[in-house]
Amino acid sequence: MIEPGLYNYWIVVFLMMAGLYVVVARGNLIKKLVGLNVFQASVFLLYITMGKVEGGTAPILAEGVTVYSNPLPHVLILTAIVVGVATTALGLALVVRIQEAYGSIEEDELEEKDERDERKLRS
Amino acid sequence: MITSNLPALQVVVPLLAGPLCVLLRREDVSYAIALLASWASFAMSILLLMAVLENGPISFAFGGWEPPWGIEYRIDSVNAYVLLIVAAIGAIVITYARPSVAYEIEPQRRYLFYTAYLLCLAGLLGVTITGDAFNVFVFLEISSLSSYVxxxxxxxxxxxxxxxxxxxxxxxxxxxxxxxxxxxxQTTGTLNMADLAERVSTVTDSRTVRVAFAFMAVGLAMKAALFPLHIWLPNAYAYAPSVVSVFLAATATKVSVYLLLRVYFTIFGTPFAIQTMGLGDALMPLAILAMFVGSAVAIFQPDIKRMLAYSSVAQIGYMVLGIGIATTVGLTAGILHLFNHALMKGALFMAMGCVFYRLGSVRLEAMHGIGKTMPWTMGAFVVGGLSLIGVPATAGFVSKWYLILAAFERDWWWAAVLVLLSSLLAIIYVWRVIEVAYFRPPSDSAATAAEAPSVMVVPMWVLAGANVYFGLDTRVSVGVAQQAAKSLMDGGV
Structure with missing residues (x-):
């Protein structure tokens, strides 16, 4: 039996592994970026989960409330999300440029073309 | 007023100068701004190092929020030293950059180059100066994103x-x-490094802390291009514009190695990192493999920038070997090599930048006889190469000397032998270039090449000269490295 309190962490682990697997196993550059995003999202979830305090409400001062969730991890992850968006944007921009330069975004085809260039230089 | 805000200005000046370049959109103005901001950072890093050596660590609370709640910039002898390395290389490289950038980058993109350069510098300085574990991540990404660009x-x-x-x-x-x-x-409830160090030591037997250690160690090893996580590095350095290769090779991996030191020794503490987690045993084989594989692959590279990149993988091995030996002398050697490697790789990549500027290629076959037509450039390459090998009277000798001392101190004579053997490999790959450049009849392009412009030659020789200077006068470099190593081993921040 999985304890309900750990449910989020199991999801985190699953997403983390799935994301990393996609980054490693897929040859398509866009799919790799998708995997990277899933991987990053799992970390966002990890932070958000750890900020939850049982029975706590949103951290806004109000009468009659004494238990609040911890807002700090949430704020941290806002920053990390911004970083993630910037990374994705830059990654996609690079993929567009690669498509323009090589006419492909499949890793094995790119490697083949690079090798052909290298052979031409050596001969 | 200015002096008390120096830690903030160190990062803020290049960070704000970057966007300014985008707003002005003019190449010459951007260059002037980048030059000014980089030299200002260099000056500030000198002042900070002097202040730290004189009065001990400086703590700067951002926005008046006291640590551990607010973000703290904390400068001690370790990161003041690294700050100086990064800022000095940043200033020298930007002085060298202009002709090379004009040659390699299209006019409409040049102001963006200077923007990204300044942001990268700001990020690297930020990673080094901050005393907040999450802040490190943010600066790490600032420097990384701009270096991808x-x-x-x-x-x-x-x-x-x-x-x-x-x-x-x-x-x-x-x-x-x-x-x-x-x-x-999650386990400690704090992000401030000094505070973390205090609290982690009370909870070291929890699995969460061990897993955190593993994640941080692997993540930073990736950033530092520690073998076998180095595969991104050779192509990145080989195909980047020459100026970028110089800058990144001399600074980016150094900052990651510094961060490794910080995490291992300051946050987790020496006893936990070395005894509980067996860090030394894990790092030693990787470092030795890096030394040999990196150098061996470098021997077969026809592209000299790529060759130097593989050599960087090997040199990171030496730094990590020093960390893995895990004594004060070992750390001294590691930190010293961090400094010396920045000098030698800076000079070597700058020489390749000059060659590319004249020949449009840094492949071995294009460089036949280049030693006769570009004597200053190849002279600097020879000095840098000798330092890379570790010939006496160069900086590279000093750090390898300390590395061997550290190995003997622990009775690991085999480690000392391996350091010497891998240096022999360095002789082979440096010699390949020297042979082609000096003992072959000039190729068509090399025969008509002229010496690179003096804006490029002078900064290059400043670095090459520094290799010799710090090989002869070791008081400053070794003194600061020793102090830094001692403070890390004592677990102080």
């Missing part, structure tokens, strides 16, 4: 794939670090 500005299309691969690796590495910080926050 810098690399992708290279002329060959391979630069794009190299930048993409670096982006994937860099992001995974930084996210691993982020996971580690999260787990630490």
């Amino acid at each position: 810098l690399i992708s500005l290279g002329r060959d299309r391979q630069a794009l794939t190299a930048a993409y691969r670096y982006l994937i690796f860099g992001t995974i590495g930084a996210t691993f670090y982020l996971i580690g910080v999260g787990l630490l926050y």
